[in-house]
Amino acid sequence: MKRRTDEEISAALYAYDADIRAQYGCFAGVDEAGRGPLCGPVCVAACILDPEAPVYGINDSKKLSEKKREALFDQIVEKALAYRIVFVGPDIIDRDNILNATMGGMRQAVEGLDIVPNLVLVDGNRIPDGLTMPAQPVVKGDATSASIGAASILAKVSRDRYMLELDKQYPQYQLAKHKGYGTKLHYELIAQYGIQPFYRRSFLKKQGYWPEGK
Template sequence: MLASHFYDGLVEAGCDEAGRGCLAGSVYAGAVIFPPDYENAELNDSKQLTEKRRYALRETIERDAVAWAVGVVTPEEIDRINILNASFLAMHRALDRLAVRPEAIIVDGNRFKPYRDLPYTTIVKGDGKYLSIAAASILAKTYRDDYMAGLAAEYPEYGWLSNKGYPTAKHREAIRQYGITPYHRLSYNLTGELSLDFKD
């Protein structure tokens, strides 16, 4: 089972984002505070779970968490401040929305911008190590998937229902054939040969 906390004796929020490597759509982030010594053997990195399991666990997270929230940064904002800063901003917005103020933060990955004056720790592959980060990854992923499903109904040619805005062959071909939409990130190399290996 994943660890319940990193900091001893502090109200700790776990953070993670979804959609950083996409060509289209907003980037989403989750922030979750669980009760001290919370246990849940089913929680794991959202990428290791089936879609059905992620949505079932979202209900569990929202029921069990002391506080949870989701933050969003739009494609226009991503183009203005770049995707790395947008990921940090999405996490800050999620933290802003928490009903309970955290005393410390743990973040998936190896980079983060300080939030207020709170201590924080970045943890590589933290979504597979700590319950609150795993929960944040599930919230970010499922709420972003809901958002992309709505966009897919508006622009079915791009395959967003399945690729969620990531640079799949179908998505790249649709950009070449139909051009870009208002939801594409214009600062990305959208019209050329997309050779970059984007990863979330």
């Protein structure tokens, strides 16, 4: 099978959005980044794209290089009709669990938009409780809808930038390398240097990992 070009993928995502817009008018896409790491926030973004100012190259952020994500981030911020980025910290994640923390962040992101959408498309198989507007889950939405794909890029780049800043404060954890995910190196560094306030203690406990005396 012939591999689709970036332009073809982007066109397909925008075509999906055009069908949604024809039914509902203004709508937002919502996605998150950072549900799995051992530390740092989960980052959620909501985005309303302008169909008259398309951003070419949008796709699931995981399928894009860091360089492409960075370039697309700036274009999305410049051209979107509205967007909102929300960080939900480890304290909330530990208190509410990662699913509820993510859903709460999605609700905050949508409700923080400067434009009230008629519909919210949420990446995944569930929607946040308490939304004041209609919402639909879209499985693999970041590779289906341009609006969700744009939100995934906003969330991913924002979280990566946050972790790079955290790396400057705590270089011993090499956060710039693994972005907080549970790599072998990361576990070794936790064992050596202990737990900081930016760690998700519930994650470490759940995985049966808790450095003695740290």
